[in-house]
Amino acid sequence: MNRPASLSIALTGSGGAGVMTAGQTLLDAATSSGLYGLMTRSTGPQIRGGEAAAMIRLSSHPVQSHGDRFDILLALDFDNVERFAEELPLDSESLIVADPAAGEMPAFLKASGAAIGLVPMAQLAKSIAGSRISMVALGILARIIGLPESAVIAAVAESIGRKKPEALAASEKAVMAGSAAAPEVNVPKLALPHTPRAGRWSITGNEAAAFGALKGGVKFVAGYPITPATEILEWMAAALPQCGGVLVQAEDELASINMIIGASFGGAPSLTATAGPGLSLMTEAIGLAVASEIPLVIVDVMRSGPSTGIATKSEQSDLNIAVYGLHGDAPHVVTAPLSVADCLLTAQWSVHLAETLQTPVIMLSDQSLGQARVVIDRPGDLAFATQRLAPEAASVGYARYATTESGISAMSVPGFPGGQYTADGLTHNARGTPTSQAKDHVAQLDKRQRKLDSFDFGAHWAEIDGEGELAVLTWGSSTEPLREAIAEARAGGTDVKLIALRLIAPAQPGRLTAALAGVKRVIVLEQSHSGQFWRYLRAHYDLPKDAIPIHCPGPLPIRPGEILTYIQQGVPA
Amino acid sequence: MNGGKPAAFDSVAAFFAQALAIEVEAAERYTLLADQMEVHNNKEIAAIFLKMAAIESEHRREIVRRAGDTLPTGIPADVSWTNPDGPEAIAFEDVHYLMTPRQALLLARFNEERAARYFESIAASATDPRISAFAAEMATDERLHVSWVDQWLETFAADELDRADDPDPPVYSE
Amino acid sequence: MNMIPATAPAFKPADYKSSVKPVWCPGCGDHSVLLSFQRALAELALPPEQVAIVSGIGCSSRIPAYTNCYGFHGVHGRSLALASGLKVARPDLTVLVASGDGDGFSIGGNHLLHACRRNIDLTYIVMDNRIYGMTKGQPSPTTEPDWDTAISPGGTGLSPFHPLVIALASGANFIARGFAGNIGGCAKLIAEAVRTPGFSFVQILSPCVTFRPDQQRGWKDLVHPAAVPETDDPARAARRLMTDDGFNIGVLYRGKREPYQPAPKAYLAPSHLEAEFAL
Numbered sequence A: 001m002n003r004p005a006s007l008s009i010a011l012t013g014s015g016g017a018g019v020m021t022a023g024q025t026l027l028d029a030a031t032s033s034g035l036y037g038l039m040t041r042s043t044g045p046q047i048r049g050g051e052a053a054a055m056i057r058l059s060s061h062p063v064q065s066h067g068d069r070f071d072i073l074l075a076l077d078f079d080n081v082e083r084f085a086e087e088l089p090l091d092s093e094s095l096i097v098a099d100p101a102a103g104e105m106p107a108f109l110k111a112s113g114a115a116i117g118l119v120p121m122a123q124l125a126k127s128i129a130g131s132r133i134s135m136v137a138l139g140i141l142a143r144i145i146g147l148p149e150s151a152v153i154a155a156v157a158e159s160i161g162r163k164k165p166e167a168l169a170a171s172e173k174a175v176m177a178g179s180a181a182a183p184e185v186n187v188p189k190l191a192l193p194h195t196p197r198a199g200r201w202s203i204t205g206n207e208a209a210a211f212g213a214l215k216g217g218v219k220f221v222a223g224y225p226i227t228p229a230t231e232i233l234e235w236m237a238a239a240l241p242q243c244g245g246v247l248v249q250a251e252d253e254l255a256s257i258n259m260i261i262g263a264s265f266g267g268a269p270s271l272t273a274t275a276g277p278g279l280s281l282m283t284e285a286i287g288l289a290v291a292s293e294i295p296l297v298i299v300d301v302m303r304s305g306p307s308t309g310i311a312t313k314s315e316q317s318d319l320n321i322a323v324y325g326l327h328g329d330a331p332h333v334v335t336a337p338l339s340v341a342d343c344l345l346t347a348q349w350s351v352h353l354a355e356t357l358q359t360p361v362i363m364l365s366d367q368s369l370g371q372a373r374v375v376i377d378r379p380g381d382l383a384f385a386t387q388r389l390a391p392e393a394a395s396v397g398y399a400r401y402a403t404t405e406s407g408i409s410a411m412s413v414p415g416f417p418g419g420q421y422t423a424d425g426l427t428h429n430a431r432g433t434p435t436s437q438a439k440d441h442v443a444q445l446d447k448r449q450r451k452l453d454s455f456d457f458g459a460h461w462a463e464i465d466g467e468g469e470l471a472v473l474t475w476g477s478s479t480e481p482l483r484e485a486i487a488e489a490r491a492g493g494t495d496v497k498l499i500a501l502r503l504i505a506p507a508q509p510g511r512l513t514a515a516l517a518g519v520k521r522v523i524v525l526e527q528s529h530s531g532q533f534w535r536y537l538r539a540h541y542d543l544p545k546d547a548i549p550i551h552c553p554g555p556l557p558i559r560p561g562e563i564l565t566y567i568q569q570g571v572p573a
Numbered sequence B: 001m002n003g004g005k006p007a008a009f010d011s012v013a014a015f016f017a018q019a020l021a022i023e024v025e026a027a028e029r030y031t032l033l034a035d036q037m038e039v040h041n042n043k044e045i046a047a048i049f050l051k052m053a054a055i056e057s058e059h060r061r062e063i064v065r066r067a068g069d070t071l072p073t074g075i076p077a078d079v080s081w082t083n084p085d086g087p088e089a090i091a092f093e094d095v096h097y098l099m100t101p102r103q104a105l106l107l108a109r110f111n112e113e114r115a116a117r118y119f120e121s122i123a124a125s126a127t128d129p130r131i132s133a134f135a136a137e138m139a140t141d142e143r144l145h146v147s148w149v150d151q152w153l154e155t156f157a158a159d160e161l162d163r164a165d166d167p168d169p170p171v172y173s174e
Numbered sequence C: 001m002n003m004i005p006a007t008a009p010a011f012k013p014a015d016y017k018s019s020v021k022p023v024w025c026p027g028c029g030d031h032s033v034l035l036s037f038q039r040a041l042a043e044l045a046l047p048p049e050q051v052a053i054v055s056g057i058g059c060s061s062r063i064p065a066y067t068n069c070y071g072f073h074g075v076h077g078r079s080l081a082l083a084s085g086l087k088v089a090r091p092d093l094t095v096l097v098a099s100g101d102g103d104g105f106s107i108g109g110n111h112l113l114h115a116c117r118r119n120i121d122l123t124y125i126v127m128d129n130r131i132y133g134m135t136k137g138q139p140s141p142t143t144e145p146d147w148d149t150a151i152s153p154g155g156t157g158l159s160p161f162h163p164l165v166i167a168l169a170s171g172a173n174f175i176a177r178g179f180a181g182n183i184g185g186c187a188k189l190i191a192e193a194v195r196t197p198g199f200s201f202v203q204i205l206s207p208c209v210t211f212r213p214d215q216q217r218g219w220k221d222l223v224h225p226a227a228v229p230e231t232d233d234p235a236r237a238a239r240r241l242m243t244d245d246g247f248n249i250g251v252l253y254r255g256k257r258e259p260y261q262p263a264p265k266a267y268l269a270p271s272h273l274e275a276e277f278a279l
């Protein structure tokens, strides 16, 4: 297989060995040498001190998801490393670097057929006072992949130097010792582009989502900590007060969703971030926001479910609850970022949609996006003409829920004289007064549906790329591996069209029909056990007869090679 | 005495301001009760309370006329009764949606009577003869209201309906 | 008692009344509480558009729409959370929260603890009728153990919850009890609660004529003004609230805690934060 010019490296070791810091340092060193990169983490169930894996992909082109295999596994020890067996595909072209003192090599490593290079890393580290085994490892990796040691040393200096200048000299020695001891192996070295890295960003999906929301105008955040969404709240806690906003840590998700409803009613564009368990608790109040027409953004960083599931692992399995989780007929918006970097755009757009349509927007990010760090080109600036429709002047008989042609009605904000109304989850009339009349109920249901039906969601609804008789339809985090697979397929002479939905709800049947013009065969790709996306598409869209679902649950990522096989050989029945 | 202690007024104006406040509140209370009855489809009682509200509103206007230049602002006093309600205001908790005209009128009578006694006690205790005189006039008015209610009561047969006899259970529920 | 105002007050209670007519049973204490709200706001001379009244679900929670203020009739039990978000985002507003004993102490109990602890400048008014009125008479956390209902034949056998004790222990800064039938008295308590910074909790005994007809006359005879003035000492207040008969009316505790009001530190454009991502 003709792979893109990238190298995938995994670093594993027990807690305390510094695997995560070393991974980050390697990424820093690589990006300072002009490479792009991606880093994700995987850890054991221990709160502290458990085994950890840093998974890094480096390339001279932007990469935002993992490939099919790892070129290098550097294991500082073998403690519980088999836990990562499924996440770290190795083959006969891979290289395993390990310490002879680590003991018997686990069977899955031996069985991979990978070349093995033994380096007494622990012993080397011991021989240099004040150094760490992870620094030795960094030196080894630098030599193998062709990074200048100076770049690694500079990156080490960046991360620890300022805090502990005395440790720096030892680290430097350890890096050099590792480099000198690196096994002579035949790993393809990456061509270093030497392009200045200025203008590039290092960002996680959760940071990008938070920053995008801030750019969208969010001024109030309330949340309750939950993996893997907490980083959004933590980033916001520091950033928001710099930009005229505030964050409150709520007592639970019932409180956080209601707090943002209150703040948004008060005029502040508001957001909360959570994961599946929290979203489940929020659904009643999200319905309230639909009925009372309160703009909100709820970021759900999905993890493997149901229930507590696997909190640290990804899955695209909250689509059903996001789309269908509210009781009653409750039209709202569901969006999904298509890559780590796209979390920024999608969050900013979600705020725009919420404010414009006066409705809750659920943004479905996931762990694989939120907690991945990427080095990317600086994203372009986007400006949306975001504005909540406000009443022009105090008028007698202000009707908050007037049944306008667009369905959007002027929303007054406390403090505005003459605009007083009571927001209500009870069925109400145009003035907001509770009613149980059929005509009022229907008029308001129609009005709220009309907001979504008559709105032009524009080009952001989906990413569409290429032409072909075969199209692969996907959403959210499955998009990046699909892109890679499609690039391979095209390189092999097969035309494939990519259609990745950023707007999940409301469905856009007209747009999809246009996008599917000329397409004869469709593969639907997603990361859920029951095929939630597939069923959703079947319910709302006309797909060609020849349409095939591929849905596999988390926690393992969908790999580009798997998708390529489906594209080239079809999907087994 | 049910509706607050008779006050020692330091001026005729103060007396008028308070009398005015009592009537404003009585009229408001009857209007709100009429609204409640209307919402609960007890139109007969709504009509009774509306009529009482009209009587109290007229009484209010009469006091303003009588006070003339004594109370140039025409603004009622800011009263706060030490007992739950003013002397002429029906307590909200004394009504029921199925109340009969007799029950409503007996309540109204109780209040008018209470107001009469209130003003009578002021007439008897006030040191300022002008306040005594005005209070006596007010008491006479209230006695007249009592007699109207009595006449009205005669048109209804004794009917005491037991509230517990409601054949329809409460329905509304969120 | 006999003051003659020289000028008409800025606002009359009627200025806070909306055209929506209450659905409450005639005889319900909540009618009186509504009037108390209106009088308190008139006394405070707050323009109606500067006031927001937030509630949950229940008969008592129907109050916002009957006023001419901004209102939010939210979901069951979450009014304090909604109001907290509103007040933090809009500290310029006067925010009152209306609730019932089921809404506030049962489904919303956790939020009560944390609202007291946070001490945001809110006024929380619970119309306590010791019953779920709206759902037709089930026991609430304040219902007497032997009160017989369809869902708890013979009574719950559980000791009632002491909301004021819990509020004090959780950090509420102002604690008072009123009786709905005393409209003027409740209006004064509400006005005092609004004037006192921080989280103010006013329990108003508000009879449910339909499901607790016993309260209708009984409570009028049982309530009595607090025999001793308010205290600012939490230890004394605790003793007092623990031993009180539940019918003690007045301001019972007024503390000195600073309200919680997080504020922005700067007003930078978000693009200023971009540097943290740039390599």
Ligand SMILES: Cc1ncc(C[n+]2csc(CCOP(=O)(O)OP(=O)(O)O)c2C)c(N)n1
Residues within 6 Å of the ligand: B174, C057, C058, C059, C060, C061, C076, C099, C100, C101, C102, C103, C104, C127, C129, C131, C132, C133, C134, C135, C140
């Ligand atoms: C989530 C949810 N559960 C249950 C209900 C039903 N419900 C409506 S009001 C209420 C209890 C109200 O009691 P209280 O707060 O004491 O108010 P009251 O009617 O007595 O004033 C219940 C259980 C609901 N609306 N929402």
Ligand code: SF4
Residues within 6 Å of the ligand: C023, C024, C025, C027, C028, C029, C030, C059, C060, C129, C133, C134, C207, C208, C209, C210, C211
């Ligand atoms: S059921 Fe009880 S609480 Fe509800 S309105 Fe009627 S009297 Fe009031």
Ligand SMILES: [Mg+2]
Residues within 6 Å of the ligand: C058, C100, C101, C102, C127, C128, C129, C130, C131, C132, C133, C140
């Ligand atoms: Mg109740």
